[in-house]
Amino acid sequence: xxxxxxxxxxxxxxxxxxxxxxxxxxxxxxxxxxxxxxxxxxxxxxxxxxxxxxxxxxxxxxxxxxxxxxxxxxxxxxxxxxxxxxxxxxxxxxxxxxxxxxxxxxxxxxxxxxxxxxxxxxxxxxxxxx
Numbered sequence: 328x329x330x331x332x333x334x335x336x337x338x339x340x341x342x343x344x345x346x347x348x349x350x351x352x353x354x355x356x357x358x359x360x361x362x363x364x365x366x367x368x369x370x371x372x373x374x375x376x377x378x379x380x381x382x383x384x385x386x387x388x389x390x391x392x393x394x395x396x397x398x399x400x401x402x403x404x405x406x407x408x409x410x411x412x413x414x415x416x417x418x419x420x421x422x423x424x425x426x427x428x429x430x431x432x433x434x435x436x437x438x439x440x441x442x443x444x445x446x447x448x449x450x451x452x453x454x455x456x457x
Contacts, residue, residue, distance in 0.1 A: 334395045344387035347380070351391055357424035357434075359392035364417050376413040384420045385436045385449040392422035392434060399456040400432060407449045415440030422451075430455055 328334050335351050338344075347369070353360035363369070363384055371377045385407065393400035419439050426433040431454055438447040 328395055328397070334391065337395075338387075338391060341387060341390065344383055347383060349384055349387050352419075354391065354395055357392055357396070357427065358422065359388050359395065360419065360421045361388040361391060362417055362419045365413065365415075376418070378407075378409060380418065381409065381438055381447045382407055382449075384418055385422075385438060385447065385451070388420040388422040388436055389434050389449075389451045389453070392424065393432060393453050400453040401456060402451055403431065403454045404452045405449055406451075407447055409447050410445050413440045413446055414444050415442040417441040418446065 328337055331354055334354055338351060347363065349361055349363045351359065351361050361384060365376055369376050369380045389402065417440060419441065420436055422434045422436045424432060425435050431452060434451045436449040436451060439445055
C-alpha cells in the first residue's frame with residue numbers, strides 16, 4: 328500500500344471500527360492518525376463516551392500504524408489510561424512507534440478530543456507475525 332486511499336480501502340474490512348464511524352486521517356512512517364465523530368451510539372447510560380470507543384479507536388489506529396507498510400503485526404498487550412472526559416464532538420488518535428524490535432514493537436497512542444483535551448493514553452505492544 329502506497330497511498331492513503333489504498334490504506335483506507337484495505338482497512339474497510341476492519342468492520343467493527345469502520346461501522347463505529349472510525350476513519351483514517353493520516354499515515355506516515357510507522358504512524359497513523361484516525362478519528363471518530365461522537366454520536367449517540369458512542370454514549371453510555373450516563374451520557375459520557377463509552378470507554379470501549381476510546382479503546383477501539385486506539386486499537387484501530389495501532390493496527391493502521393503498525394500494518395500499513397506491509398509488516399503483519401498483532402497486539403500482544405494494550406494498557407489504557409483514561410485521563411479526562413470528552414468535551415468535544417470528535418475523538419482523534421495518533422499512534423507513534425517508540426520501539427521496533429525483531430519480533431515485537433511498542434507504540435504510544437494519544438487520544439484527544441477536537442477541543443484539544445487529552446482524554447486517553449495507550450501503550451500497545453505488538454508482535455510481528457512472520
